[in-house]
Amino acid sequence: MKTANILQDIEYNDSKPVISVLFETDFTKEIRIAMKKGTVMKEHKTSYSIVVQIIEGNIDFGVQQKTNNLNKGSIIALEGGIPHDLKANENSIIRLTLTKNDTTQRVEKVAKD
Numbered sequence: 178m179k180t181a182n183i184l185q186d187i188e189y190n191d192s193k194p195v196i197s198v199l200f201e202t203d204f205t206k207e208i209r210i211a212m213k214k215g216t217v218m219k220e221h222k223t224s225y226s227i228v229v230q231i232i233e234g235n236i237d238f239g240v241q242q243k244t245n246n247l248n249k250g251s252i253i254a255l256e257g258g259i260p261h262d263l264k265a266n267e268n269s270i271i272r273l274t275l276t277k278n279d280t281t282q283r284v285e286k287v288a289k290d
Contacts, residue, residue: 189213194288208273212265220262225276234269
């Protein structure tokens with residue numbers, strides 16, 4: 178059994194998202210992304226499917242030139258290979274579920290760019 182609290186020990190950065198691995202299972206990696214209002218994750222894509230859930234806040238989630246405004250409680254699934262970007266409209270906490278085959282380092286690199 179593995180447990181984590183997505184709302185505990187949250188840190189924000191003025192210029193980039195903060196990535197924290199909550200835990201890994203045999204089939205997924207659960208990641209918290211803390212985005213301060215105004216921060217962005219530029220357009221990127223992954224080879225694998227992802228699931229994004231908004232725990233707190235509000236973001237614009239761009240998918241193929243279309244903006245989806247996501248509020249607290251929203252959840253979206255995206256197939257691999259699809260370009261997407263994020264912009265925090267307010268301080269936001271996001272849960273990202275990756276397949277075990279995807280890498281946390283990829284997400285960290287996107288957050289730094």
